[in-house]
Amino acid sequence: MPPRFEQQAPAGSAPVIQGYAAGGFRVSGQHYAGGVLVTPTRAIDWPVTTLDDLTADSFAPLGDEPVEVILLGTGATMRRPAKDVMEAFVARGLVVELMDSKAAARTYTMLAGEGRLVVAALLPL
Template identity: 50%
Template sequence: MDITPHIAEGRQLVERYGAGRFRVTGRVFEGSVLVTPEVAVAWPVTCFEELTVESLEPLLAAGLDVLLLGCGPRLLRPAKSLREAVRARGPVLEPMDTGAAARTYNVLMAEERRVGAALIAID
C-alpha cells in the first residue's frame, strides 16, 4: 500500500537535507533555503546568529499562517523581540531543529496549509 500523500504538481516538497544542502522538488540548493508551497529560494543565512526579521522578509510577505524555523542541528530559542516582530506580521513562528522543520513543512504543505519554512543548512 502506498501511503505517500498526493502532492499537487508545482508544489515545493523538501526531499532531502544534510551535507550543507537541500533538495526541494528535484532542485538542489547549496546552503540554507526558504520554502513555501509555491517557491523555494536560496537563503544567505548560514547560522542561527545571523537570523533577523529582515532575513525572514520574503516569508513574512507571503501571507503565511505558520512560519517554521529550522534552527540548524538543534532547537534554539529565537529572541523575544524576533518572535514578537514575526507575530506582528501574522504568522506563528515555530522554531525546531532543521530536520524536524523540513518534515513538518512537508506534512503541513500536503495538508494545503499556508506554511513556509526558513531552513538553516546542516552537515
Template identity: 45%
Template sequence: MKFQPDRIDTVAIQAHGPGWLVVAGQRHEHSVIVSPAGVQPWDCTALADLTPAHFERLLDDAPEVVLFGSGQRLRFVAPALLRALLQRGIGVETMDTMAAARTYNILAAEGRRVVAALLIETAGK
C-alpha cells in the same frame, strides 16, 4: 482514517542531510525559504547573524504558520527577531532543520499556508 487526499501540486522537500536539502529536485547547500509557491535562497549563514529583516521577508508569502529550522540542532532566536510575524498573528514553530523539513511536507500536503525558513550554516566553509 484520512478523509482528504494529499496535495501533489505543491513544492516538497524530497531529501535532507547535514548541510543540504533537495527541494523540487534541486540540491541546496545554503539556507532556503520553502513555500508551496517555490524555493528561494535565504541570505543567512549562521544563527547569530539573523536579523528581524530575515524574518520580515517571510511575510511575502502570507503564511499562517512559519517553521524555522535552526540548523543541525534545536536553538531558539530572540523573540524580537520574530516580532513582525507574531504581531500579525502568524504562528512560529522552531525545530532543527531536518524536523522542520519533514513538518513542512506534512503541512504543505494538507494545503496549509506554510513557509519553512531553513537555516543551513555555512560559516567556516
C-alpha cells in the same frame, strides 16, 4: 556573493523537500547550499545560515505571500533565536514554530500535503 536561485513549483503543487545534509537541502530536484525558504509555491535560496544571521527582516523574501505558519528549522538542534527577533516576528503577526531543521522539513511535507499555507525556513545542519 553566490548566485541566488528561486524555483517555482508546478501549478497546483507545493515544492517537495527531498533531502538534507550538512551542505544544504534538495528541494524539487534542485540543491540549495546553506539556508532555504520553502513556500507553497516556490523554493528560495536564503542567505540566513545561522541563528546569528536571523533578523526581523529575514522573512522579507516572502513578500505578501499568505502564510499560516513559518516552521523555523534552526539547524541540527532546536535553538531559540534572540528574544528581540522573536518579538519582531510576533509584532508583524508572524506565527513562527521552532524545531530542528530535519523536523521542520518533515512537518512542512506533512502540512503542505494537506494544502496548508506553511513555510519551511531551514538553516543548514
